[in-house]
Amino acid sequence: MSREIYLDNNATTQPTAEVMAAVANAMSSSFGNPSSSHRSGARARHVLRTSREAVAELIGASPDALFFTSGATEANNWVLQRLCMQPGARLITTEIEHSSIKSSSEMLENVGAAVFRLPTDKSGHIDLQQLADLLKAPVTLVSAQWVNNETGVIQPVEEIARLCRDRGVLFHTDASQAVGKLVVDAEKLGCDFLSFSAHKFHGPQGVGGLFVRQGVQLPPFVFGGGQEFGWRPGTENLPGIAGAGAAAATRRNSLTQTVCELAQLRDAFEQCLLRQIPDVYVNGERANRICNTTNLRFEGVDGEALVARLDQRGIRCSQSSACMNRRPEPSYVLRAMGLSESEAYASVRFSFSVLNSHEEAEVVVEILAEEVAKLRRFSMNFC
Ligand SMILES: Cc1ncc(COP(=O)(O)O)c(C=O)c1O
Incomplete structure (x- = not known):
């Protein structure tokens, strides 16, 4: 199978090994209905309680x-x-x-x-x-x-x-x-x-x-x-909740480092891309932005075509949110920010996670440079 680079982490993220282990455990040795009074129920209740504590801590709430x-x-x-x-x-x-x-x-x-x-x-x-x-x-x-x-x-x-x-x-x-x-x-x-x-x-x-x-x-x-x-x-979704608890515990223990690493990765990607590809703009550039996301407008490019071509080359990204992707309208979020219809159609979102590397970001910039140039040539010939 050819290499896949997953940069659509605002749509969903890949479960980590700890999360998969926690889900498997809740479906095997800790299975049970948390409302049951017997010992299987008690084991399931324990998973529910510890997961609730971990998630509550991540969001700064009492369980x-x-x-x-x-x-x-x-x-x-x-x-x-x-x-x-x-x-x-x-x-x-x-x-x-x-x-x-x-x-x-x-x-x-x-x-x-x-x-x-x-x-x-x-x-x-x-x-x-x-x-x-x-x-x-x-x-x-x-x-x-x-x-x-x-x-x-x-x-x-x-x-x-x-x-x-x-x-x-x-x-x-x-x-x-x-x-x-x-x-x-x-x-x-x-x-x-x-x-x-x-x-x-x-x-x-x-x-x-x-x-x-x-x-x-x-x-x-x-x-x-x-x-x-x-x-x-x-009845609680115990496997899901157990996985959420494991994900929350991991993230809580590494939040500062994760935010810092993601910001470095996203910024390096943006800078490299803006240096190599002309006429690209960051939507919301002047705003305070979350560490992992960049929404880029490629002048003269059909964003949907770009997303499809990148997909063929193993790069997963998206044009707007996953729930809206199948609709033909331009992003209402970008339109609300004052972008024209064609500017919104020319925009693509890349969202990183801790599972991405700087090497992947560099590969994506190289492939993007090729694909953007091809699409621009095509649209010029077409005009
Ligand atoms: C801002 C925002 N709100 C709500 C949702 C919906 O979340 P869920 O997939 O858990 O229903 C999403 C996910 O796409 C989101 O990004």
Whole structure:
């Protein structure tokens, strides 16, 4: 098999050996229903408890403030639908949220909620003054992502949390692209809700969670038994949770070093690429960006064609988020930042993980230089 270089880590990350071992253990020697009173149940409960502790530590939460879900999509839907699903509810969010927030907020509008979507400037940041102005009227919930999945732009969530707290308004942040890539301290941040997903930091897919600040009420989204303190019923996804716990423990022990290494790798890739390939621009270059992500605009190139050609050469990357890739529209995130349709179509996202190397980054730049030149020649001949 030819070599594969995986640079689509904002879509999902490869589970590490520790994670796979933890999943296998939860499906073999620790199998059992955590609600059973016998010893198999006790072993499964032990896995559940230690995994909850590890994940809670990674997000800066007390273990009993963390509810495991099937991922960030469910956690986001839970908060938005349970708090804003009625006429008269007022939700403030942004124009650049992940589709799980975007689609939920559209559905809420259909049932009579008022939704205000904050625009961003060219760098991808929302305007805090505009948020402060909107908060002068009664608001049910503010939901703003911490890190954008397409551009890696980091929002000033501490400031957003402070503004919400000052007005007594509930604040939810989708931290799916932040957890494991920067220091997340949910308690200190002062948010009321924080969603995340384990497969963004080398955990398994189909597991994530929601932090809910102590004392804040959130009615259940699904009804059933007493699992997850009765807040999120259903037999726990023990293998997934065990994998999430292992991934969280590894990341917690190496976070500072990981962030530093990823930033060096991403920066080296960007610098090398910008030196070797003309007319390439970094979307959100001036913004505070997460350590592993670069979103690049290749002037005169069809991004979709570039992604396909790179795929043929063993390089995995994407044009926008994995959930939107199959749709023909240009990225709404890049459009919100002021890019034209053709500029958005010419953009490609590369996202690194600790499993990538500098050597891989160099190989990708070489291949990119060839493929971009070919596509530019082709489009000139075509014109
Ligand atoms: C910012 C953001 N929010 C939510 C999600 C959805 O997470 P999950 O795959 O766990 O449902 C993702 C993943 O693509 C994401 O990047």
